[in-house]
Amino acid sequence: MSSARTGLLIRDLRPGDFQDLIDAYYSYYRELADNTAFGLALYRTKPSYGSELEWFSHLYRDLEAGNCVAKVAVVHGRIVGMCNVTRQRPGSEADHIGELGIAVRSGYRNRGIGSKLMASAISACRGRFETIQLSVFAVNYAAIRLYKSVGFVRWGTLPRAVRRGRRYFDQDLMFLDLRG
Numbered sequence: 001m002s003s004a005r006t007g008l009l010i011r012d013l014r015p016g017d018f019q020d021l022i023d024a025y026y027s028y029y030r031e032l033a034d035n036t037a038f039g040l041a042l043y044r045t046k047p048s049y050g051s052e053l054e055w056f057s058h059l060y061r062d063l064e065a066g067n068c069v070a071k072v073a074v075v076h077g078r079i080v081g082m083c084n085v086t087r088q089r090p091g092s093e094a095d096h097i098g099e100l101g102i103a104v105r106s107g108y109r110n111r112g113i114g115s116k117l118m119a120s121a122i123s124a125c126r127g128r129f130e131t132i133q134l135s136v137f138a139v140n141y142a143a144i145r146l147y148k149s150v151g152f153v154r155w156g157t158l159p160r161a162v163r164r165g166r167r168y169f170d171q172d173l174m175f176l177d178l179r180g
């Protein structure tokens with residue numbers, strides 16, 4: 001899906017996307033330094049380039065095996081966001097469930113990119129997963145509104161799910177039923 005007016009393209013992840021993705025991921029660490037309530041649960045220490053490379057190769061392997069859906073948002077040739085849904089323990093009795101993650105780079109939010117990424121990822125998940133689940137900081141109102149707008153339902157809250165320095169954050173647990 002692409003729009004000539006906004007320069008936005010939503011497409012499947014490709015092997016050559018690694019550098020843009022790691023740039024985006026490291027930018028979230030810079031955001032966290034300025035915003036202690038930033039809505040992504042990150043590793044306490046920024047992962048090395050090598051471990052990011054390993055993460056990317058696992059992601060791509062999952063994609064090739066049909067265990068993952070990964071959509072990226074590209075603006076003027078640069079990746080500014082990603083939404084991925086990864087199968088829970090492939091081969092297990094829980095493998096009809098996918099876990100969703102999404103992030104759009106600062107400076108590109110609130111212009112519909114997150115919604116378009118979600119719509120594209122959810123549509124690719126139909127017939128592949130029966131349920132999509134996610135967890136979201138209970139104070140991440142932007143993300144929760146986005147999830148509710150595409151049909152996600154909150155089924156619980158895990159108190160103190162994230163420990164960040166001396167602060168704790170509850171996480172809302174949500175699911176989307178893709179059957180029917």
Ligand SMILES: CC(C)(COP(=O)(O)OP(=O)(O)OC[C@H]1O[C@@H](n2cnc3c(N)ncnc32)[C@H](O)[C@@H]1OP(=O)(O)O)[C@@H](O)C(=O)NCCC(=O)NCCS
Nearest residue numbers: 039102103104109110111112113114115136142143145146
């Ligand atoms: C959550 C996130 C992915 C949304 O992406 P986005 O591109 O900004 O989303 P959109 O512009 O498509 O907005 C979609 C909907 O989200 C909601 N939303 C977005 N920004 C909002 C804000 N600042 N306040 C309230 N609602 C907001 C609205 O419902 C909006 O729909 P509307 O425009 O019809 O009202 C983005 O804010 C982000 O990457 N945040 C940092 C990482 C993160 O928190 N990821 C989620 C982890 S669970």
